[in-house]
Amino acid sequence: MTSVTPVKEALSVNQAPVPETAGSPTAVPTGSWRITAVDTYDIRFPTSRELDGSDAMNPDPDYSAAYVVLRTDAEDGAEGHGFTFTIGRGNDVQVAAIEALRPHLVGRPVDTLCADPGSVSRDLTGDSQLRWLGPEKGVMHMAIGAVVNAVWDLAAKRARKPLWQLLADAEPAWLAGQVDYRYIADALSPAEALALLERGREGAPQRAELLRATGYPGYTTSPGWLGYSDEKLTRLARQAVADGFRQIKLKVGADLNDDIRRCRAARAAVGPDVRIAIDANQRWNVDEAIEWTRALAEFDPYWIEEPTSPDDVLGHAAIRKAVTPVKVATGEHVQNRIIFKQLLQAGAIDVLQLDAARVGGVNENLAILLLAAKYGVPVCPHAGGVGLCELVQHLSMFDYVALSGTTEDRVIEYVDHLHQHFIDPVRIEQGRYAVPTAPGFSAQMRRESIDAYRYPDGTFWAADAAGKEAKA
């Protein structure tokens, strides 16, 4: 059939800019090393037992990670680590999705991979058969995000830089070439992206120095889980202020009278000058979101987070219009750059909460940071979970040093869970994220944690099952 060739040729003309390796921070091919294996792990922590992480939609999360290691035969034994965060059941499905990507990875040369992570990102999102399972959303897209983040971890380790610094040091033209403009070109052209990145370079060394000295502002959700008593909330809120935080967050949305009581207690605990964000975790319809937020307005909430479905661009726009001056924030469940584009186009959000492990990895998050910069909307990333603080600090720090150039009204979420399982955990000092200095994306979990919490056969879960059996 003569038509085979034209179709395939046409498809090879990708609408994204031609990938550039010129200017890559890891561009020089130095060896013939390859990806030799893609190891996956289903890691689950039993967090539901203490109601850590409980909110109006997620009463009993078991914080989990579908974890991937790209192994190589590089002379230094370098590996790329990445993961997707889930909250328990279904983590095995997420692992299966990562495994479906293995054929795209094994055998790839390490140096060309690190010189152009965008090429992996494009190949994975462009696999037409796998694309059918999204496109670019849900389980398959999160799997791609885990793998793409692992590639960036590997690239940063090979460049011997923390990821934020690799990004901040990169040539603007190379960075702009790492973004897939498909479906966002009406809001952000490659030329606009390049101009934003070039503008971001001005003063970057000074900002990097300041960042190293003072860190990046954080806020804490630890006091506000819905499952906590008022006493615990008050105690933890006071502690947060004593620890230097200037913003805390409370979960709301299950019961209005409870929320009024809890917001009053929190405001009393922190005083008038510390910001209190409230978070409904998608609990409401549009009308409910408006009524409920207005009912809590007397406690001066700084933002209302996830008032409704993350898919509802027009709903968020309606809510924002109705609840001002309370700001509207969303993003942790926003599936990709295309929804973020529309949230910005529609004026639907005041605060963009990107997530390091929900979308297609660093490349897509570059697109989202660029969109936010273009529209002048501050990025306050979602974190917590398993290792999300570790990842997302790199994106915010890059944004400050070499893109938006400011931390004004920007804070990274902080939750004090599970950091001990990472070899390069975040460090919080006076309510601020200290700059990570180890090479990589801070994504690597301790081997002993993997061995203990691998589900269902890690030492913790095996002992747990044996204990249950003994009781029965």
Next chain:
Amino acid sequence: MTSVTPVKEALSVNQAPVPETAGSPTAVPTGSWRITAVDTYDIRFPTSRELDGSDAMNPDPDYSAAYVVLRTDAEDGAEGHGFTFTIGRGNDVQVAAIEALRPHLVGRPVDTLCADPGSVSRDLTGDSQLRWLGPEKGVMHMAIGAVVNAVWDLAAKRARKPLWQLLADAEPAWLAGQVDYRYIADALSPAEALALLERGREGAPQRAELLRATGYPGYTTSPGWLGYSDEKLTRLARQAVADGFRQIKLKVGADLNDDIRRCRAARAAVGPDVRIAIDANQRWNVDEAIEWTRALAEFDPYWIEEPTSPDDVLGHAAIRKAVTPVKVATGEHVQNRIIFKQLLQAGAIDVLQLDAARVGGVNENLAILLLAAKYGVPVCPHAGGVGLCELVQHLSMFDYVALSGTTEDRVIEYVDHLHQHFIDPVRIEQGRYAVPTAPGFSAQMRRESIDAYRYPDGTFWAADAAGKEAKA
């Protein structure tokens, strides 16, 4: 911790209307039968070898189904069959997602399940841990759709009616109670849904009689696959008209000059009075969609389908404004009712193309049909693939008989592939879908097809692998 109970209680107050079994077409509990097993199958057909199904984004699909059978111990051995359509790689991930739902299903009483399929739909979409993998989108949501459709297949078999008739015969109050209004209540209230369904009842018996006599109009995509030669396109287009179709569809979007040539050939083949839809399968950015569609306007295309990302509500609105009088159609990849709601709210589409196996099953498609009826937008379902024609005819026929009450400007897609694998295949007569009469959702595949095309160990694939080995 005293706060545990309030949280869980609050969560049990579902915002959807209280499920009603009153008025259920299968309401009378007659036994203690239960779901005893959930069997899954990874079924793949080697369609890529003939370029059947090739388009600008999907050059080589292997049409596949992640297939589920709900087995019961009912006295008549009744089973519920359902599936999700995929195009090859990743079908195993989709199967894994269905298997993650098994604990919600095994042991459920058959009669209460059939009396209120909405209860399963709510339980599955409401599993907070699995919800994290969406929410309500992608792999996990399609898995829920497969299972929910299997429940409806079982319910219709037990009621001894084809599904369209079960729905058309059901009490409006019961049907309205099958819909989850969360996130769509700002566009469709339960009371509005009930009023639409009550209006739909007027004249329903007469329409059912007419439907049985004349069938439901179809259109065919078979001539227009991108991988076909001009000669084949022309021959098949003429054949389509001779077969009684009043609309055909062409794939476009890979190369403009090719598209101009192919549209010219198709228009010459079918004459001025047969509608030609064109389908870009998400190939374009917004600006490209506008330019390309205008460049093909001289051939009088009836609609442009999937001009850009299915996630881009505002993009579709901009395209529609620019390309009128060419209509804008999308839906086969629209993830859920929330995006459809916005497409309607924003005036972004002229034609709503629901898919029977992309969203959360019959319950969510009821919501989508109701939204379309409220906004007065015609529904022209996506079909083809594996078994999608078989499923979707039931939804359109219900819509005609007991909701919208019209077939004006409504057509069901028809593709003449793979029907032989179903025990109750669609029948097309003079370009129209004949009414299915067998009890159920027409979802059941032949046992010998499952045995042959189960991947990788069915007889076809095993022989294929052996043949490749012999050649090598």
